[in-house]
Amino acid sequence: MTNIIFFGPPGAGKGTQAKILSSFLKLPHLSTGDILRSKIKLQDSLALKVKEIIASGKLVPDEILNEIVSDKLIKDCNQGFILDGYPRTLEQGIFLDNFLETNDLKIDFIFDIFLEYKILEKRIINRSKEENREDDNKNILMTRFEEYKLTTQKITEHYEIKYRNKYFKIDGNNEISKITSEIKKIIGNTWFS
Ligand code: AMP
Numbered sequence: 001m002t003n004i005i006f007f008g009p010p011g012a013g014k015g016t017q018a019k020i021l022s023s024f025l026k027l028p029h030l031s032t033g034d035i036l037r038s039k040i041k042l043q044d045s046l047a048l049k050v051k052e053i054i055a056s057g058k059l060v061p062d063e064i065l066n067e068i069v070s071d072k073l074i075k076d077c078n079q080g081f082i083l084d085g086y087p088r089t090l091e092q093g094i095f096l097d098n099f100l101e102t103n104d105l106k107i108d109f110i111f112d113i114f115l116e117y118k119i120l121e122k123r124i125i126n127r128s129k130e131e132n133r134e135d136d137n138k139n140i141l142m143t144r145f146e147e148y149k150l151t152t153q154k155i156t157e158h159y160e161i162k163y164r165n166k167y168f169k170i171d172g173n174n175e176i177s178k179i180t181s182e183i184k185k186i187i188g189n190t191w192f193s
Contacts, residue, residue, distance in 0.1 A: 009114075009148045012120065030084065031085055055135055056135075073103075109168065112168065
């Protein structure tokens, strides 16, 4: 069983790397952004609320995220998981820590991807042409990046201290394949050392 978390600002490439690693390690990829976007398609009252929040670049309430993630972890992740986009707030971090402890689970790797804002902006604008996401534009990116800086990055620091030898900073300015090689090398070095 292997449990992995990806951290990093919007557009850092968390989803790309999580997807590659998911097929390489045969582990489920839990992208909370993807899960929320698929929930929007249900078009019920919750979906409308979530759609509005995502379009504004703000964060969806913790209770919704905690329920979604714990449900998925119980149902689909008995071989492990790759979390992408969760936890994003202190409350989510505390919820996850309690969930892991209660279920006797541990984190094996945390990859925190960092990169320059100018590159993020360029990537988000390129992605908006391919994926047609309402929140992929310059203005909303600023709100999303602020949420990251003010909230998510703070809990990233908590994880950096708590999981000192499981936590790895990854340079997201590099090419996709180079980043993947670096991540695989870290996993290989840990497993085979
Ligand atoms: P992402 O695809 O990870 O960039 O997420 C897109 C949007 O979904 C975010 O800007 C938030 O509005 C929402 N979202 C995704 N994950 C979370 C989370 N863990 N907590 C709160 N909101 C989230």
